Amino acid sequence: MEKPYVLGIDMGGTNTKFGIVDARGNVINSSSIKTQKYTDIDEYCDVLCAEMMKLVDAIGGIDVVRGVGAGAPNGNYYTGNIENAPNLPWKGIVPFSELISKRMGVPCRITNDANAAAMGEMTYGVAKGMRNFIMITLGTGVGSGIVIDGKIVYGHDGFAGELGHTRIERGENARLCGCGQKGCIEAYASANGVARTAKEWLTKSDKPSDLRKLPLDEITSKDVFDAAMEGDEMAKEIFEYTGTLLGTMLADFIAFSAPEAIVLFGGLTKSGDILMQPIVRAMNENVMPLWKNKVKVLFSTLKDSDAAILGASALVWDVDARNAM
Numbered sequence: 001m002e003k004p005y006v007l008g009i010d011m012g013g014t015n016t017k018f019g020i021v022d023a024r025g026n027v028i029n030s031s032s033i034k035t036q037k038y039t040d041i042d043e044y045c046d047v048l049c050a051e052m053m054k055l056v057d058a059i060g061g062i063d064v065v066r067g068v069g070a071g072a073p074n075g076n077y078y079t080g081n082i083e084n085a086p087n088l089p090w091k092g093i094v095p096f097s098e099l100i101s102k103r104m105g106v107p108c109r110i111t112n113d114a115n116a117a118a119m120g121e122m123t124y125g126v127a128k129g130m131r132n133f134i135m136i137t138l139g140t141g142v143g144s145g146i147v148i149d150g151k152i153v154y155g156h157d158g159f160a161g162e163l164g165h166t167r168i169e170r171g172e173n174a175r176l177c178g179c180g181q182k183g184c185i186e187a188y189a190s191a192n193g194v195a196r197t198a199k200e201w202l203t204k205s206d207k208p209s210d211l212r213k214l215p216l217d218e219i220t221s222k223d224v225f226d227a228a229m230e231g232d233e234m235a236k237e238i239f240e241y242t243g244t245l246l247g248t249m250l251a252d253f254i255a256f257s258a259p260e261a262i263v264l265f266g267g268l269t270k271s272g273d274i275l276m277q278p279i280v281r282a283m284n285e286n287v288m289p290l291w292k293n294k295v296k297v298l299f300s301t302l303k304d305s306d307a308a309i310l311g312a313s314a315l316v317w318d319v320d321a322r323n324a325m
Contacts, residue, residue, distance in 0.1 A: 003066035005059060007052055007104075008313030011035060011072040011113060013087035013140030016048060019306075020055050020065075021313035025124045027306055029055050041090045041099070049103040068100055068108040069315035071116025071308045073141065076158040077315075080110055083159075086178030087141050109315040113137065113308055115152050115161070117265050117300075118145025120311030126263060126301040133261045134253055136163070136246075137308075138268035141178070142186040142193075148257055163253055164190075168245050189246040191268050194221035197238050209234035225271050239274045247282025254283070254291050265300035265307055272299075 005028070009018045012035060019030030031051055038044035056062050074085035080097030082088065100108040111119075118135035121127040127135070131150040137143040142164030146153040153160045164186040165179050174183030175196065187193050198211055198219050210232045214223055227235035250262055268275065280297050287295070300307055 003064055005065050006313040006316045007056070007065060007068040007106075008116075008309035008311075009048075009052075009068065009070035009072075009100075010116065010308035010312060011070060011075075011088075013073060017309060018048070018052055018055075019309045019313075020059055021310060023317065025310055027309060028059065030309065031055060036089060039089045041094055044090075045096075045099045045103060049100065052104065062105055065104075065106055067106050067316035068104055069116070069312035070096065070100065070108060070110045071113035071312040072096060072110055073113055073143070074159070075110040075112050075115075077109075077111040077115070077152075077154055078158040080108070082110070086180070107316070111152070111312070111315060112143065112145065112159075112161070114143030115145040115154075116311035116315070117143070117308040118147055118152060118263075118311065119314045120302060120307035120309070121263055121265065121300055122147060122150075122311075123314055124302060124310050125307055126298050127261065130260050132257065133259045133263055134163070134257065135263050135265060136250075138190060138264060138266040140190060140192055142184075142190045144253075146257055147259075163249070166249065166252070168249055185246065185249045189242055189249075189268075191221040191266075194224050194238060194242055194268065195219050197241060198224050198235070201234060201238065205234075207234050211235060221268060221271075225274070228271075228274055236274070239271060240278050243275045243278025244282040247279040247284075248286050250279065250283045250297070251286035251288075254287050254295050258291065259295060261296040261298050263298050263300055265302075269299050 006021050008021050015032050016035045017032040020028040072082050073087055074083050076083055082094040082096045097108040097110050114137045117137055127133050133147050135145040144161050144163035146161040165184045167183040168185045169183035175187035176182055177184035177187040210227050224235045224238050228239055284292050
């Protein structure tokens, strides 16, 4: 093969991870930069491309790379733009594919980060062989990729499947989400959402908790998990609350596409059963009887960010396959 490698980018609200992928789906090498560190998109792209070139140089240079695939919040598969992403430092329309392609000298394709994760999971992970499933990414935000009959659902404008911005709460007391709406499941069931719940409960309650030993503004979802593992009652209740809300929403998602499985991916899934158990219970308590105890809830089996990197890289292989038809 003349150009046997592809670059895959997984852009998160906190970190951007990237790697070299071969045609068999092996991540040859990888690295990362801090997304939030760069408030200027040109500076971010300069640093990202310089770091990617270090990986490229180690495998023989850009001449052996056929393209770049990227998964990003609000990445539009049709336009190549990142459009009004709530969790990124850059607002408005960002012509990401064009910016990267000019710097790297190879084509760049982009999709939503959760769609990229779904493509990776479908090709290499626990969803391999499944033609109908929903990928939910639980990181800085809540993303989703919907696969129906083996194809990612993009909709007419490229933005279908924003399940993280469906609303679990309504009214004036609902939490404000980064997208501008109130009550989105992202504001409750993301890593940031878990931290927000902890801060709210600590402020409004006098209940004892080891979390009170930490500076309130610095509490993270990992702090809550660690406290829960040590038996902290409030921390355990926070995960129960979070899982119940997410499971309730999953019941609604099932009614939309009748998936074989829902695959959970991202940093928050490292919480394991303390999150999974309330999710599954709430989902089956709220789903239509037609689907009760029928839809599997699975954690991704791909290592760390490999699902999104692999899925993003698949954008380039997929373009090659379609062009060859």
